[in-house]
Amino acid sequence: MFTVFPVLPGTGFLYGGETCTKEFKNSYMKKGFLIACLTAISVLPVSCNKGTDSRLATGDIEKLDAYVEELQQKLPLPCLGVVVMKGKDIYLRATGHRIFSEGQKAVFSERTPFFAGDLSGLLVVTAIARLADEGKLDMDAPVVDYLPYFALADTDIRGIKIKHLINQTGGIPGHSVMWDLPDLSDSALESTTRSIHLQQPEFVPPGSRVKRSPYNFDILADLIAKVTGMAFEDYMKTGVLEPLRMKDSFFPKDETFKASVAWPHAIKNWLTYTTDTVGAYPLNRQHSGSMGWHTSLRDLSGWLFMIMHKGKTAEGARFLTRSTGEKLLAWQRTGEMTAMGYGWEVIPAKTRTMYYKEHSTGNFTAGITMIPSDELAVAVVSNITGDFNTESVRNGIIRWLDREQETPGEVKPLLAAALGQRLEVTGQMDSVFRLYERLKRKKTGAYDYSVLSLEQLGTNLLYRLGEPEKALSFFRYCEQVFPGSDAIKLDLAEASIMNSDSRNAAAYLDQIDTIKPGTPEAGMRVRLLRTALKNRDSAVTKRE
Template sequence: MGRSGEIEFRSRQPIMRIKKSDNFLLQIKKTFRQKLIACFASILFLLYLSLSGCQNKSREPINFSSSRIHTLDSFANAIKELYNIPGLAFAIVHKDSVYSNTIGIKNNNGERLTINTPISMGHLSEPMLAFSVLKLAEFRKIDIKDKVIEYLPYFKMGGNGYEDITIKHLMTHTSGIDNYSLFYDTPSFEQNAPETTTRSIASQLPKWNLPEIQILRSPYNYDILADVISKVMGEPFENYIKKSVFTTLKMDSSYFYKTKKVARPFSTTDFLDYSYKQKDIYPYNRENGGSIGLHASVKDLSTWIHHILNQDNNTRLFGENFLKAQFLSTPTSGIGFGWDVYKDAKGIEVFTKSSEFGGFSSQLVLIPSKKIGTIIITNINSNFDPAKFSGLLASWLNNQTDLKAKAPIYITLGKKLKETGSMDSVFTCFQNLKTKPEFYDFSEKAALQFGSNLLHQAKLVPQAIEFFTFCTKEYPTSSKTYLNLAEAYLFNKDIEKCRVNIAKANTLPDKSGDRLAFVKYLNERIEVIEEKNKP
């Protein structure tokens, strides 16, 4: 790392002794002149970024009222305790009002998570990288309609269809590049790491050939975009984003790489009482820096959210591109530049981005027409769903709901089973707490989560069967309840009862929308078991 915080690469090159001559001196002058021109161009570019940041600068943010802040802080404290989360960061933006705060710890040393602590943002890296690419496009350093091979001649895939893939296809996950798993147990931090990722798919075929358009979310799209930025700017993409975005917006605790002061990830060790410990492996690999490399503090993210929500809508960058659905997969949902986009019941566009990666979970929600933005971040992967609460915060800011934290029944029931070892005590606890719906989440989803924890995490198959059977009485019209019971019987190698419950589920409404996929999975498992049992 250089003194300025930029990524620095040093190569060892042999020293060549060259005899001085007139031609050599002319070459020196020519090279100096070229470097001077390049340097001047870079200075102009950075000056432009600085000036554009001033020209597009929104009004200075102000704080929310003390009553709003008190309500939000009380809600966040309740969420942290009810879900047993080590660290929780959150921010809200509404028009000119901005507020961010944190609760809990950032590592197993008990150090406090603060609003300036950089946190791994996982796939929330994508809208930030798209934002940076559009900055390049605004200064005409790049054209998002250009083909990728114009910037990366070594970009190659099987067949010939890849030659038509454009920068925009990468930004909108419509390139056809497959969704490959990301690995960070043996990370690479080499200078050519982004290029390595680009070259790694050379033998893979696109899932479709353009001009056909489909949406397939693959982190490799954004890893290749990072490579494009590096080649266009002639420097590591992390340094360009630091100068063009983070420094311009005074986001002093934001980077596209891991720093020493980052929050550490945790994992749940017991899915009954939801105890946790710090993870040994940190989720960062520079080969996937474009898709998962963002590390930012919640304060910086609130600054960025306020900036993009309060831009002049007549500017080319924001009015036409960044906060707009680019491709629709249904009449009410689609994808933008790094965003998932949908229309709510009133037809209002909502932009979201979620991530659950490597021990961190987060959800960002923007409602541009209302100038509302919310984000929730935790440093643990558990059954806590940030999307549920970031959406709730957005509705609260829009005066559509109150903030009320309810205890998830699956944690309460898990602790009861851990304490007593008796399923009878679990059922009694369920019925007693059911009289207090204002304090406990008794939704079908919350109840089935407890059964899933018994089956998949605690490996208590008989208890899972007993609980899912109980749920068929509590939620008699739920097809998913019967499918979960069918899966539990399958774990017990009871194929006949599995099929009985699949048949029952097929007679009930598919409220969750995933019955077909669940039934397909169960039938495939049945075939495997039957094949193994053949004489």
């Protein structure tokens, strides 16, 4: 059973005050659907291999077509790609544009390469498994046996095995990947491995805990290069991509590929939700293992089929031995309801374990959900980040495949866009309030009028547009519409802090403490805001 939000409007912002970093604030921005009407789409014919009684092999597929098209039309998504598998039935849908700007438009297709970001580690694990099958490495062997220069300060690192990098239990320090100063040399990956030699591991012994770090996959990529005697990118082409007939996929070594791929886009106006291309492209060979994979919907579906079928391709060939294919689905529990797999995040269950992997990097978004026991997988990709949430889309499709709902989901415009466009034109908050009341009265089913949907504009004003006074005015109106809402009181507390109004911020927080939020997230937000308020008051006292 999956929790599904066919329409997931944006909500408030968990904020720790002025001492909170931008990255921390961004990590707590809740996800929401975006809305705008794109002027043109291109939909390729569905690729569906008939053969079962799943909904992909019946007339119901028209509902999935309509849902995907509606998503791309109603959300500001320059392109949208969807892959759905059930048994041997494979559905591909590509719509929109790989480039969508005022001066240039280029169609996105099922053969268009796109930046796969954090999904890259899954391909690196696939390559390691292939080399293990060929007897060229042992996943239980120490990493240092293959990379003599691999080191972590004065720690005895012989206990860190290849398998520990694969499931991120080796204690490798975590660092953000960078591409503002890219290294495109053949020694780039080795420099990444060497860059942490003075740092201590995050924990010992290896295998006892999980520390997610992109460096795990960069070091594995370096190891692949040393084991094969080839540049990592070259081995991936000849050892993995070509045998799997992934003709559109590659790991770039230079910038010559950019003319044919999907380009990154961003929201350029958080009132109107208009988009444009982004100049910077995520490329750095130092992070080829963790961030280098470029693939198409067609290629992604072929690789995903092989993983789900334990090393056997859609054509019936063996890419991996069955035992190795099964090993790639192994996992280590990290909590009561969570586990870490071989590159995957895992939600373990007795009968229906779910594997998933997501990324939102470099102005690209992608997510995969796979349930091997049901031979079911869904992937969603786009060339924008913003607030686009692929998880709710994937879960809706899964529930539809499970026949728990009649359609994959319902898509409604984001209310914040309609209200923001009015504010852009008039500059007056009163006109925004009047529009909300008129829409709610005359267009009852056109938008989501919930508190979560309404407060999104305030969040945009407060953090994305730097308009704390307007945000406070907006949240006060939200309080009139939803007088008992915990979320709005938290929003008012945040906005009051940003407007240097400590007295009212404290009063709103006291009301929340009285209400006693029923979710851990709400409780955490209260604690963060109290810390922010305390820090602000301390700073004011010192100045005085």
